[in-house]
Amino acid sequence: EDKVVQSPLSLVVHEGDTVTLNCSYEVTNFRSLLWYKQEKKAPTFLFMLTSSGIEKKSGRLSSILDKKELFSILNITATQTGDSAVYLCAVTIIQGAQKLVFGQGTRLTINP
Amino acid sequence: NAGVTQTPKFRVLKTGQSMTLLCAQDMNHEYMYWYRQDPGMGLRLIHYSVGEGTTAKGEVPDGYNVSRLKKQNFLLGLESAAPSQTSVYFCASSYSITGNEKLFFGSGTQLSVL
Numbered sequence: 001e002d003k004v005v006q007s008p009l010s011l012v013v014h015e016g017d018t019v020t021l022n023c024s025y026e027v028t029n030f031r032s033l034l035w036y037k038q039e040k041k042a043p044t045f046l047f048m049l050t051s052s053g054i055e056k057k058s059g060r061l062s063s064i065l066d067k068k069e070l071f072s073i074l075n076i077t078a079t080q081t082g083d084s085a086v087y088l089c090a091v092t093i094i095q096g097a098q099k100l101v102f103g104q105g106t107r108l109t110i111n112p
Numbered sequence: 113n114a115g116v117t118q119t120p121k122f123r124v125l126k127t128g129q130s131m132t133l134l135c136a137q138d139m140n141h142e143y144m145y146w147y148r149q150d151p152g153m154g155l156r157l158i159h160y161s162v163g164e165g166t167t168a169k170g171e172v173p174d175g176y177n178v179s180r181l182k183k184q185n186f187l188l189g190l191e192s193a194a195p196s197q198t199s200v201y202f203c204a205s206s207y208s209i210t211g212n213e214k215l216f217f218g219s220g221t222q223l224s225v226l
Contacts, residue, residue, distance in 0.1 A: 004154075006154075009152070041220050042217035043155075044217075048213075096168075097208075098208060099145075
């Protein structure tokens, strides 16, 4: 069974802290790993990773994939209250057709 | 750009009632998906479609049916709603091209079944 596991499930930090969110996976026919941010409604896309060891960066957010150890991390530096959200990790698999398998999400709360 | 549009945004049903959720996308995407999101369980795939006229079961298909008569529309039906179907439903779409498979999501439908 294809599985994506995120940790921690919940995290509370103070503004300015740096956080690391984890995503491990066990799937067949891996194509890519994606990170999404979900505030009140629809998830919004952050990163797509396909190659090991290549960091993707956008402002204070960065992510990297390790295809040997089957995990990815999402780092957020100098956190702000606007970073409070649920962060979702998903893996694209090919099973006849392409499908995304999601983890449970990490609920990140940034306190002022 | 409308992107992915879902209707309705909220709905309350009684057990045994039926309803249809409508998803429309204007990006000419081949793939369309229906997910449900429950607390602590992330997003789970209900049904998906790889093109007009084709549908397939996802991880949690029981109690739902779908149809994709036109490329831009993907309908999710509940024939006889049950309290276990209380959830937030998201429609999503994507291209099928390798390297361009990120999902675009609709804004969600909050469904309560009493």
